[in-house]
Amino acid sequence: MAKDWNRRVFLRSSVAGAGASLALGSEGAGTASASPGAGVDVSHGDGLRVERTTVEYAETLLGTEVEHPRLTWELAAHGRGARKSAYRVRVATTEKDLVRGRHLVWDSGRVESDRTVGIVYAGPALRPRTRYHWQVRVWDGAGRPSAWSTPRWWETTLPKDAWQGFWIGSSAAPEPPGFEGASWIWSPGSTSNSAPAGPRWFRGQVTLPAGVEIRRATLVATADDDFTLYLDGQEVLHQAERTDAWRSGHLADVTERVRGANGGRIVLAALATNRGSASVNPGGLLVRLIVETASGGTVELVTGAGWRCAESEQQGWQQPEFADADWPAVVLLAPYGQGPWGSGVSVTVPEQPAPLLRREFTLPQKVVSARLHISGLAYYDAEINGVRIGRQVLDPGFTDYDETVLYAVHDVTDQVRRGVNAIGVTLGRGSGLGDLTSQGRARGDRSRRLPAAGVRRQSARGHQADGDGVSASRAGRDG
Structure with missing residues (x-):
């Protein structure tokens, strides 16, 4: 051979x-x-x-x-x-x-x-x-x-009862706000089942209390069928034309723009278009702005009473100083959760950056042998003292995490040293924590309720050893 x-x-x-x-x-x-x-x-x-x-x-x-x-x-x-x-x-x-x-x-x-x-x-x-x-x-x-x-x-490797590490990970991303308190609105003459086709221009405003310190401002919006939303004249959200686009709510962090509002007056302006010519052809705009203050209070601006609408575009309509007093009031079609839309809007959360985990540790004596036992509920890259550990990618291998989690063992004798050391792990994101259908597609990403990934690690010192290698074995998920 x-x-x-x-x-x-x-x-x-x-x-x-x-x-x-x-x-x-x-x-x-x-x-x-x-x-x-x-x-x-x-x-x-x-x-x-x-x-x-x-x-x-x-x-x-x-x-x-x-x-x-x-x-x-x-x-x-x-x-x-x-x-x-x-x-x-x-x-x-x-x-x-x-x-x-x-x-x-x-x-x-x-x-x-x-x-x-x-x-x-x-x-x-x-x-x-x-x-x-x-x-x-x-x-x-x-x-x-x-x-x-x-x-x-x-x-x-380690005996099964010798694992002393805990599952760790990044903090779960906060739940996105919903549309509570907001109503679907459109131009005069509309009903919840029928609205004139074509574009409409909308404006709404709110004034913050004098001297208020803003901690965070979040904006969510959707429309039936498509829209572009401006805050104080600057585009902040856009929903392109597509079938059932209203089912996807769009999210934006507008903290800095709200902090820069002139005199605390915040103006939202939207261009929304109702498309189609069916006999039942609802159109609607749904918006919610949440301003959180340092004192723990909130100020909100939601689509509803007080908003105005126009059927034709006017110069500077999206600017905060535009005079809209002669625009007619909007029609309130239905509170969110009612009407033909029900509560079927889900807010799309922007992808978060990969979590970075790091910890320093001190070894008081000369290192004789060191092993890194590491596992993740998603892909990861590990480094010790700035040196990448292992040559493999897409580790650990895919399994049903409810049944089996794989871990790897690395010889890191040459990477650690007497004195201060640091280990760092970059966690992957994706559908790793989601259930899978029989066709292998993600069904429900649980990352909103759980950390996007977890790492379990433990280093051990034993006899003098040389050589290199890595293997994967089964490990229980009982942190």
């Missing part, structure tokens, strides 16, 4: 039967048969040799919960017709003890078998957070032993 060993091809061929359980051959040499046959011509050169070994189908395995790992090896030989008749596996907790054959954790002894795939570790129970070194030798059909394979290792 060539050096660029293909795991999938190897596994597929290994389960075809006993005759395919042994892969032999090397560059410049023929491929040997896995079982003896008539007229076999076996070269008596240097016999079988172990080309490659894996544990749980990985060359080395950092952080595994598997209690009885499966060991596999790939063989090669010169000539044709070579076969394997037996094997011996030995395991130790240090590479020195392994190669010297002393203080072994497990020695299978010579086992008469031609198997090379999925040999189960059958030694004593594995200790958590421990690295185990192993190697194998085999015997050919003539009873000649091979050399011992190159030592490899696997490392166990």
